[in-house]
Amino acid sequence: MLRDTIKAETITAMKAGNKERTATLRLIGAKIKDRDIELRTSSKEIDDDVLVTEVLQKMAKQRKESITMYVDGGRDELAAKEEAELAVIEEFLPQQMSEEETRAAIEAIKSDLAADSIKDMGKVMGELKARHGAELDMTKASAMVKESLT
Template identity: 50%
Template sequence: MEDIRTRFMDELKTAMKAGNQGRVAALRMITAKLKDLDIAARGEKPVAVGEEEIFAMLKGMIKSRQDSVALYRQGGRPELAEKEEAEIKVIEEFLPPQMDEQATRKAVEEAISEMGATTMKDMGKVMGVLKKKYGATLDLGQVNQLVKEKLS
């Protein structure tokens, strides 16, 4: 599988050659955020951050844009909301496919039984197992809700 950093740069070059300014801007934003993440991690470890951290960064970028879309729509600024939605689409291209709801429910049930979780006190352990096993393929907001339902 191609390294995600290489994919960012290849996609950026392709977008620049095609003259797709919106895509170029979104990809430059991603690479700038990644550079910031690498710089912030330098004190902890000498190597660049790994794919899991990159996926978490991308999810954070999507979340902030989704929040902006909602605010722009409330404020009557659809053109800005559309710009943010276009950026979300570009960012999502680099994330692994998300598990569907049925697979997510099954994963949550397996993690709960594996940990012997019975109360909300066990939620952290269950979430830890899910993150370790499934990483970026999970929608943590959805998983959080499902775990709460099962344990309460």
């Protein structure tokens, strides 16, 4: 399980004395615990690896946005810190689909759903997330779906 891998990596980083990696891994653990607490009141059952992957994707997206803002603001030292955290987070995420693979997946879903207009975008996006949610940057995928449906 992904959660156990992260815990093991945290212990390894602590033993190695790698403070930056340890801090990032502890941050990941804290975010996962926060998500666990949120789900206590929920009646939905979510697979543990799916939950951890969702948390990691959200953290990666936040880091990417922060990097952009820091670079635009001329704060390169803060951008470097965020990039280091992003590198650790991405170690645990599934391999992302290439642009060609994403376009092929979109076309397959369009043909499966007989989607041909922008009105079908919600259906296509829902199915795309269900089939390939962990391997896709949904922001980029959304733009590709919109482009293919217009």
